[in-house]
Amino acid sequence: MWGRKVQQAIYLEGLLGRRPKVPVYPEALERAARRRASPEAWAYIAGGAGLERTVAANLEAFRRYAFRPRMLRGAPPPSLEVELFGRRWAAPLFLAPIGVLELAHRKGDLAAARAAAQKGVPFMVSNQSSYPLEAIAEAMEGVRPGAIRFFQLYHSTDFRVVRSFLRRAEAAGYMGVVLTVDTVQLGWRPRDLDLGHLPFLKGQGLAQYLTDPAFLAALEEPLEGPAPKVRLSPALLRALPTLWRAGKGNLARALKAVRRFVATYSFPELSWEEVRRVREETPLPLILKGLLHPGDAERAVELGVDAVYVSNHGGRQVDGAVAALDALPGVVRAVGGRVPVFMDSGVRTGADVAKALALGAKAVGLGRPYVYGLLWGEEGVGAVLDYVLAELELTLALVGVGRLEELGPHLLGLD
Template sequence: MQQAIYLRGFLGEKPPLPLRPEALEEAAKRRMSPEAFAYVAGGAGMEATMEQNRQAFARVALWPRMLRGAPPPDLRLTLWGRPWAAPLFLAPIGVLELAHPEAELAAARAAAQRGIPFMVSNQASHPLERVVEAAKGVNPEALVFFQLYHSTDPRVVASFLRRAERAGCAGVVLTVDTVQLGWRPRDLELGHLPFLKGQGLAMYLTDPAFLAALEEPLEGPALRPKPTLALLQNLLALRQAGKRFGLSLPQMQKAVRRFVATYSFPELSWEEVRRVREATPLPLLLKGLLHPEDVTQAVALGVDGVYVSNHGGRQVDGSLSALEALPLAVQAAEGKVPILMDSGVRTGADAVKALALGAKAVGLGRPYVYALALKGEKGVGALLDHFLAELELTLALMGVARLEELGPGWIQR
C-alpha cells in the first residue's frame, strides 16, 4: 500500500483522503452540516473522556525488537468460529445518513470487500436486512453484527433479535452504557436530535412489533407546539423520511413519539442481559463495560464476548479511558471469552497498543464516518486500506511475526 501511494504520487496522484486523523476530521467538518458534524464529533460534557481516550494511547509506548528475522505478519484470526481478515472491525455508529445517503450500505460494502466485520447500529439509517444484503452481495462470507439497545418494550427487543437471526448476522452486540443519552453540549447548543426528524430509525420503522404498537397509548400529554418556520421545516423532513418506509406524516409523528418514550431504559439490569442471552442462539457480546467486576458478571452470565468501550466519550464525562480499562477487563475475563475494544482508536499503531494489552480486535469509529462523509464507500475503503497497511507495517517494524506473540512485553507505560 505504501509503495503504491508513492508510485501514484510519482504520477501526480494524491491519496483520496487525508492520512492524518486531525486532517481527516477537519476535512469532514468542512463537508458536513454543523448539526451532522456535532452529532458525530461531539462527546459528553467538557469532552474530558474523549481527551482521556487519546491521552491513554499516548501514555503507552511500543517497544520494538530488532533482527528477529520475522516474515511479514499474518493479520488473520478466528473469533466465534468465523474467520476475520484482521483484528479490526467497524464499530456501530448510528444515523450514518448524516454523513452520506448510502450510510451503512456504503460502509458495509467497503468493509466486506476487505473481510472486515461491520457492526450495524440499532439506530441505523437503513434496515438491518438491507445492510446484510449489501455486505454479502460483495462478499458472501461477510460478517455483520447487530448492535442492540434494549428498549422498555420487550416485544421490540424480541423482534429485533429474530430479525438479526433471520438476516444471518454473526452476532448480537448488546450495548449497556446508553440507557439514556449522555449530556452532549454540541448537540444541545444546536437543539439537534436527529431521531425527532425520523433519522436513524430504520429498524423501528420497518419492525412489525414496533409498528403494531403505534396506536397504543403513551404516558404524558401529547405536545401541541406553536407553529414556527423551524417546526414546519422539521415536519417536512419527517414526512420525507416517512416516504422511504411507506409511512404517512401522522404515522411518523406517532413513531417518533413512541421511540422517544421507549428508548431510554435506566432500569436496565443484569436480568435483561440474562433474558437476551436466553433469547438468542447468536453469539452475544456485551458492549460498554469498563469495570472488571462487570466483566466477571458478564462472563458468569454466559456472554460470548466482552466489548470494552466508553462509547467514544459520548456518555460519561470524566470516565476512565477504554484503553486503561482494557487490561483490567482482560484479567477479569480469565481467557474465558474474547475481549474487543473501541474508543480513541485512530491509527494502526493505536491498534497494536490495544492488541498488546489483550484486545483480540479493535473497533474503528469516528474516522470511518469522516471518510464516509468525504468519499462514500470509496472513502471508507481507502481509510481501511490505510489503517491495515499501517497496522501491518507497525507490526513488521516491531519484529512481530504473529498476532499471538503480542502481549505486555511489547509495550512500556
C-alpha cells in the same frame, strides 16, 4: 501484504501528480471531514459528553503507552487474519456501531457496510442505523457472500420490539448481537444541545423501528404522559421532508413513530436481569458492550455472554470516565481468557490498534475515523480501512512481531 501494497499504490499515484483524495494523516482527515459536514452532522459525529474530557482521555491513553521494539527478528510482516466465533476475519479490526450515518452520507450504513465487506472486515450495524438491518445484510452479501456482520442492540422498554429485532437479526444472517449497556439514556452532549439538534426527532436513525412489525403494531397504544403539542416552526418545516421519507409518505404515522421511539428508548432501569433475558432469547453469540469495570466483566462471563466489549462510547456518555484503553487490562485479567475481549474508543490509527491488541483485546473497533471517511462515501471508508490496516501490519512488523500470537504487554514495556 496490506502495508507495502497501500504504501506503494499511494506513492506511485504521487509520481503521476495525484495525491490521496481522502487524507491519510488522521488530523488532516478530521479537518477535511469537518469542512464537508454540516454543523449539525459534525456536532453529532465528533462531539462528546460535557467538556469532552473522556474523549481527550481516550486519545491521551494511546499516547502514554509506548512500544519497546525488538530488532533482527528475521520474520516477514505477520498475517493479520484471526479466527473468532468460528469464522476467519481479515484482521482483528471491525467497524464499530455508529448511528445515524445518513448525517455523513446519504447512503450511510450501506456505503460503510459495503466497504467493510470489500476489505473482509466485520461491520457492526447500529440499532439507530439509517437503513434496515436486512438491507444492510443484502448490501454486504452483494460484495462478499458470507460477509461478517453483527447487530448492535439498544434494549427498549418494550421487550416485544427487542424480541423482534433479535428475530430479524437471526433471519438476516448476523453473526452475533452486541448489547450496549452504557446508553440507557443519552449523555449530556453540549455540541448537540447548543444546536438544539437531535436527529431522531426528524425520523433519522430510526430505520430499524420504522420497518419493525412489533414497533409499528404498537403505534396506536397509549403512552404515559401528555402528548407533546407540535407547532409549525422553521425547524419543523425543514424536518418535514425527512419525516415524510421516514414515514414513506405518511407524515402522521412518522410523527407517531418518533413519539413512541422517544417514549420507549431510554431504559435507566436496565439491569443484569435484562441481560440474562436477552441471553436466553437468542442463540446468536452475545457480546456485552460498554463495560469498563472488571467486576462487570466478571459478572457478564458468569451470565454466559460470548464476549465482553470495553468501551466508553467514544466519550459520548460520561464526561470524566476512565479511558477505555486504561480499563482494558483490568477487564482482560478479570475475564481470564474465558471469552474474547473487544475494545473501542479513542482508536485513530493502526498503531493504536496494535497497542490495544498488545494489552489483550482480541479485536478492536474503529469509530469516528471511518465516519470521517464516509463523508467521501464508500470509497472514503475503504480508504480509511486501507490506511489503518496498512499501518497495523507495518507497526507489528517494525516492533518485531512475526505472528499475532506474539502480541502482549511486554511489547509496551509491561512485562
